[in-house]
Amino acid sequence: MEIIILPTPEDCFREVADRIGNCIQAKPEAVLGLATGRTMRGIYQKLVADFSVGKVDFRQVTTFNLDEYLGYPPDDPTTFFSYMQEHLFQHINLAPENMFIPSSLPKSMEQECTRYEQAIQDKGGIDLQLLGLGREGHIGFNEPSSSLQARTRIKTLTKTTLKDNFGKEEGPRFAITMGIGTIMQARQIILVALGESKAQVVAEMVEGPITASCPASVLQFHPLAKVVLDEAAAGKLKRKVYYKWVWEHKNEVEDLES
């Protein structure tokens, strides 16, 4: 895992948007895995701004969202479909046929999960997967105790997730989510966590044991996972000084090679 600790949330948004932009520049037909939540809004704002000045072009890009609440019409404000339209899709030139989000009202849950997995395969797999982090360690909606090898399926949300996402322990009870096995197949992963409320779970994910009790800890197994944190979210990391030292001296490895 590469741990990138930056002074402010704004710095994190810039860093991640630049990495997404670079990915698209290197491969215009890149397949991106997208996340939702408050953290992602700042990143999408930067991408929209970059698009408006011609710095990034989504014309050939394909996107797969991680998850969706079940039981709402797609245009209900609760859905991640609505979230994505509002924060990203309606502002950029991504082709509608290249935007994939699990259905919030599938005819058959099982078929929808299989269809989603197949669509990811058909597009050649995910090049860059963006992730947020739930306070109990979820990625996507893979709540604690999720199988670390699962594929896209239905999960029951925890009360903590409902409280964080709706301000009360009520709301959608179920969601469809890419599984951890699906997420781990992405060629590159960038997880972003901000603020003091994430400091404890960040420490568990980065420095704790790999366990289904903190599903995000499985990223320790991924060959190309980056964790982008602001100072507050990095506050409980034991080896914070080392991670910062590595980041500051990163370019010197390239100097050694030349």
Ligand code: GLP
């Ligand atoms: C939701 C999403 C997760 C995301 C989490 C973080 O629960 N399903 O994919 O990681 O939000 O949200 P926030 O950035 O608002 O803390």
